[in-house]
Amino acid sequence: MFIKIDFQSETPIYLQLRNQIIEGIAKGHFKPNDSLPSVRQLASDIGINLHTINKAYNLLKSENYIAIDRRKGATVLPLMDEPDMAFVDDLKKTLNTLIASSICKGISKDDFLTICSKIYDNFREEM
Amino acid sequence: MFIKIDFQSETPIYLQLRNQIIEGIAKGHFKPNDSLPSVRQLASDIGINLHTINKAYNLLKSENYIAIDRRKGATVLPLMDEPDMAFVDDLKKTLNTLIASSICKGISKDDFLTICSKIYDNFREEM
DNA sequence: ATATCTGTTATATATATTATATAACAGATA
DNA sequence: TATCTGTTATATAATATATATAACAGATAT
Structure with a gap:
């Protein structure tokens, strides 16, 4: 572990x-x-x-x-292939606050999406 | 308020x-x-x-x-035009956990980026 | 059978966090 | 002078976090 x-x-x-x-x-x-x-x-x-x-x-x-x-x-448990609505709703609320703070801190939309994209790739490359 | x-x-x-x-x-x-x-x-x-x-x-x-x-x-205070490193580090850690859970819940990279993009646009359109 | 491994439940304790309630103080202002 | 700021202090209560011990029920390997 x-x-x-x-x-x-x-x-x-x-x-x-x-x-x-x-x-x-x-x-x-x-x-x-x-x-x-x-x-x-x-x-x-x-x-x-x-x-x-x-x-x-x-x-x-x-x-x-x-x-x-x-x-x-x-x-x-196995990973899901279809997201459930409750999770997506929670995710959107969390992202709303996170993106609001990012806007205040001068992180552009492109910057933010690039950061997310790289993190996603980090997970994928090891599978 | x-x-x-x-x-x-x-x-x-x-x-x-x-x-x-x-x-x-x-x-x-x-x-x-x-x-x-x-x-x-x-x-x-x-x-x-x-x-x-x-x-x-x-x-x-x-x-x-x-x-x-x-x-x-x-x-x-005025919005920042340059993000500070400490904030970006925190943001990455938060996003890392959030994206990990999203992967488990079957949310594809494209889905995730689209959600973020829309939320960003929501903030921008009112400014 | 017996010892050993699971999760589960119960009780108790200690500390920190969250929220409220009152009160008072210092500085600015109308 | 009365009134508005934030600030500080004290006290209380409820909840959350983490630990410590102990015991129970069920499965399993020897």
Whole structure:
């Protein structure tokens, strides 16, 4: 597992975990049906409490990134081929704020789209 | 003032305020040197505590969106024409997570760029 | 069978964040 | 002088974050 927690960050640990696991799935480091480490294993690896891992896993489950089975543990769900509306609505709201701040900070539309394009390519090239 | 607070939202009030003010600046509803309502006035309008407004204003000040003067109150700063590095770094990190989740949810690069492009145009057409 | 591995649940504690309520102060201004 | 700024201080309450221990139920490998 390539999880790096920044304990100085203002982003809560369980959210850093969630984000890095999502990035791992998008990068293909975690394939569909792959098992994630058990909550105890990962907690011990990172040196944090198992409930913090559990909170991240349950959040990922509620967002449909992983499934949790009492026997097998947490497993990665297949990527979607059709986006669901609720996600797109959330995405648009987040992007609205992000783009507003970018406009204030002098980032042109082209600059912004170029940044996004490069990030997208970073994910794709490793799959 | 066109501030709408969702008291059911999990996003803290002071952050909803911050975001909507940034969106107001980006849309040109607030022009450079415009005064924002006083903390007491806005608190009374929305029906929340003045310290919550103060927290939002001071956050906006620390992020260089507004200036706060003891006499004139809070005023909108001019938009930047050159982005600063710290902001771009933050933006890239946020976009990295957002794009990772979008990939998992089946949103293609073209879909994503089109959404961003439209949001950018929404801001521009009102200026 | 027994030991060991899952997630899950419960309880308790500590700290930080968010939001409110009151009050007072200093400076500018009408 | 009264009134408007932001600012500071104190107190309180609710919620969120993180940890610590312990125990339970189900699956599994030896």
